[in-house]
Amino acid sequence: MIRRVVLLTALAALATITTSPTIANAKDAYIPILVPITGFIALEGTAQRNGAIQALENAPEGVTVTYEVSDTSTSPEVAVTALHRALERGKPVAAAASIFGTQMLAMAPIAQRAGVPLITVSGTAKLTELGNPYIFRFFPGDEVVKVAHARYAVEVLGAKRPALLYQTTSYGQSGRAQLAKILKDLGAPLVFEEALAPSVKDMLPALAKLRAAKPDVILLHLHSGPTALAIRQAREAGIDLPVVAGSAMHQPSTAKLLAPAQLSGVCAESAASPISESDAKLVAFTKEFRTRFHTEPDAFALAQYDGINMVLAALKDGADNAEQVRDWLAGHTFEGLAMTYKSDGKGNMAHDALIVCYDGASLLPTIAKRYHNVDGAL
Secondary structure, three states, X not given: OEEEEXXXXXXXXXXHOOOOOOOXXXXXXXXOEEXXXXXXXXXXXXXXXXXXXXXXXXOOOOOOEEEEEEEOOOOHHHHHHHHHHHHHHOOOOOXXXXXXXXXHHHHHHHXXXXXXXXXXXXXXXXXXXXXXXXXXXXXXXXXXXXXHHHHHHXXXXXXXXXXXXXXXXXXXXXXXXXXXXXXXXXXXXXXXXXXXXXXXXXXXXXXHHHHHOOOOEEXXXXXXXXXXXXXXXXXXXXXXXOEEEOHHHHOHHHHOOOOHHHXXXXXXXXXXXXXXXXXXXXXXXXXXXXXXXXXXXXXXXXXXXXXHHHHHHHHHOXXXXXXXXXXXXXXXXXXXXXXXXXXOOOOEOOOOEEEEEOOOOOOOOEEEEEEOOOOOOO
């Protein structure tokens, strides 16, 4: 049985709530969903929310779950307020926590003090380098997925002069640091790089400087909207270089912002691409997701789905409080739909990555290459 409660939206709504949903009895598991569903990262956060809900709505027999969704928007303060509100309602056994690294860095110490595991798909590398035993990342971190990003550009596309546009956020800076290091080690250091704020709409000045550096491939590490904008403006400016983008580009919602022809020569890193797979379980997941949410699933949705399902497996196995759930997550291997998950001792649970590519005729990507157990943690 699952009880559904109200959707809370941003700080204004959080501040005006005067009554809280209550947990029916001590055996109920409370798992709030604290994710950004408005703002510049709304596409990613909405996918994350949907994956969590699909898992919770299919809780295993004998596991009773109460959940709610709080919109953290793009503010660390809103995310912190949402977490405090959740803690006031009754101690969660875990929380589905924001994909946005800046918010995760703000929430992490609060969760540690409260002893509540945060289940996230944020790629920001720093999250699992803080010694916080309550962070569990189910999307490959930058130290994993950027290996695929860089290796595909160099080893498959033959890049020798890569150029990079990246976001000014903590997510962007984390990915930039990893890419710069890996590319240098591969013998193809960046010939140009520029950071862009998520609010930048005119990317032509940056693209003009990029073109002047004479790169042979463009690397993008931007959020969803800026990724589509960069590709559109590059193609409209006649820059037809191959593009290897960050994980935001694999999202069907990002691809829809572009015409198929603009995606010719575009590839993207990811942890998974549910709509590109033929495995029966992934096909069933995708079918249910489409029916439930009237949109296509992506790797963020699938990773959050797998992460919450691992929490549910812990509850099914007898864990009945946050500390026991934390210990179970830290000590078990879990076969998810996207991959096999196991903590590396820091809370990094995902160790595979892949590259998807578009053919210029369709918005459906194909899987070009898989990278298994990149960090050797399995």
